[in-house]
Amino acid sequence: MTTYFDHAATTPVRPEAADAYLRASQVAGNPSSLHAAGRAARRVLEEESRESIAADLGADPAEVILTAGGTEADNLAVQGIWRAAAQAGRPGLVISAVEHHAVLETAHHLAAHEGAETRELGVDATGVARIDELEALLAEQGEQIGLISLMWANNEVGTLQPVEQVAALGAAHGIAVHSDAVQAVGQVPVNFAASGLDALSFSGHKLGAPIGIGALLARRDLTISPVQHGGGQERAVRSGTLPVASFAALAAAVHAAAVDLEAEAVRRARLRDRIIAEVLAAVPDAQLRGAPGQGRLPGNAHFTFTGTDSDALLFTLDAAGVCASSGSACQAGVQQASHVLLAMGADDGAARSALRLTVGWDSTEADVDALLVALPEAVARARAAYRPRPSQRTGAITKEAS
Structure with a gap:
């Protein structure tokens, strides 16, 4: 499923x-x-x-x-x-x-x-x-x-x-x-x-x-x-x-x-806030990106995971039956750091370790349950696959999945 x-x-x-x-x-x-x-x-x-x-x-x-x-x-x-x-x-x-x-x-x-x-x-x-x-x-x-x-x-x-x-x-x-x-x-x-x-x-x-x-x-x-x-x-x-x-x-x-906008926004925000709280509890060094609370979309939770590469994380989640992304679908498959995260001050490594989780009109609590079961193992496996590569921004060493 x-x-x-x-x-x-x-x-x-x-x-x-x-x-x-x-x-x-x-x-x-x-x-x-x-x-x-x-x-x-x-x-x-x-x-x-x-x-x-x-x-x-x-x-x-x-x-x-x-x-x-x-x-x-x-x-x-x-x-x-x-x-x-x-x-x-x-x-x-x-x-x-x-x-x-x-x-x-x-x-x-x-x-x-x-x-x-x-x-x-x-x-x-x-x-x-x-x-x-x-x-x-x-x-x-x-x-x-x-x-x-x-x-x-x-x-x-x-x-x-x-x-x-x-x-x-x-x-x-x-x-x-x-x-x-x-x-x-x-x-x-x-x-x-x-x-x-x-x-x-x-x-x-x-x-x-x-x-x-x-x-x-x-x-x-x-x-x-x-x-x-x-x-x-x-x-x-x-x-x-x-x-x-x-x-x-x-x-x-x-x-x-x-x-149904007002009620649906409340429902999505409840799912989003549960994801944020439980991801940060399960992976304590995860970093939530974007504005807090009412300053962000009700259906968006965006994290970076130090010591991972987005592609490895996404492939591992996909194998567990969870569809997610690192950012814009228009740039999927393009091996480059997120221009959004770089503009926000993230370093090159962090900008390559993003995970965007977005809920919609058909998302449920059961979906969140499945995500929270799969995510900690996916992060662990992505970290185990880590290896260095040159940074786009500075030429410094960052890491990528093998």
């Missing part, structure tokens, strides 16, 4: 989302067509999907731009908003050092190839962005900055960021602010209008919809340069025929998460 603790990578499809997909897939019509079948598809797309998503996330339906997932939504926001701002004479782009690679690599590409003046904000030891650095930067160069992008919640350590404070700072300087909320939507309250943000990205498969769907929420007066061109769908910034059934499933998943 497999026990699943990798909900931050993807979570099982909710029954409500599967049902919505099946029903909508029976509607045969291109939502851009004018005939009866097209109008029927359009009703599902607009009335049952876009309007539902907007209502659950505190947005206007016209602000919901449907995409193929979080990575596309992040790229559309960072590229599209920055290019429009750069054309208006504001080439500055500010991100945090702990962003998901969908934002981080996009910002680096714009800097290398299109002249973006990219700045990375540092973070403290818990992973919270240094707002003092941002305030100093805005005081000095605010008129040159066109976009700030700060994730709502970190995908590795679960730390929540002060997005509303950053949105207010951006507004005071006339700077658009975007947030990658892929990990936040469905776990913590997200209200687009109340946040003050100009744009917000999220992904369906993190909250119980199928993989391959997501959305960008963008204020109606926000100028975005298209990243792809075609028939002019989605405010002419994201052309392409829309998969009606997929977005019906997305709306159903968002709604299912929204209506």
Whole structure:
């Protein structure tokens, strides 16, 4: 039997989302067509999907731009908003050092190839962005900055960021602010209008919809340069025929998460806190990473284990029937230290010894029982397999699994 603790990578499809997909897939019509079948598809797309998503996330339906997932939504926001701002004479782009690679690599590409003046904000030891650095930067160069992008919640350590404070700072300087909320939507309250943000990205498969769907929420007066061109769908910034059934499933998943959000957050936090307490008791030298208590996602527990390598730890857990991860699934199999942990001040060895345990809508106490049986032995075996290797950061000796 497999026990699943990798909900931050993807979570099982909710029954409500599967049902919505099946029903909508029976509607045969291109939502851009004018005939009866097209109008029927359009009703599902607009009335049952876009309007539902907007209502659950505190947005206007016209602000919901449907995409193929979080990575596309992040790229559309960072590229599209920055290019429009750069054309208006504001080439500055500010991100945090702990962003998901969908934002981080996009910002680096714009800097290398299109002249973006990219700045990375540092973070403290818990992973919270240094707002003092941002305030100093805005005081000095605010008129040159066109976009700030700060994730709502970190995908590795679960730390929540002060997005509303950053949105207010951006507004005071006339700077658009975007947030990658892929990990936040469905776990913590997200209200687009109340946040003050100009744009917000999220992904369906993190909250119980199928993989391959997501959305960008963008204020109606926000100028975005298209990243792809075609028939002019989605405010002419994201052309392409829309998969009606997929977005019906997305709306159903968002709604299912929204209506039960408070109680579900309490339930997940109880599982998370049990994991944290019992892991630290069973492996006393384990180190919890990320912000404490209410400063982290309710479903995230992230540890480093001195004298282990993440891959060896994960393989051992997998053999015991426990699915977990060391961090972003987008970087799985890449032999490098976590950029998030390094930015938080961890040394290279610690940044290679991470274990991310994330619970979701279908996680149970029995799952936690199975994890806690398997983990101490997995740590012991990973430590027994340890051997030195050169550090990426300093050339010093760290260790890896054999």
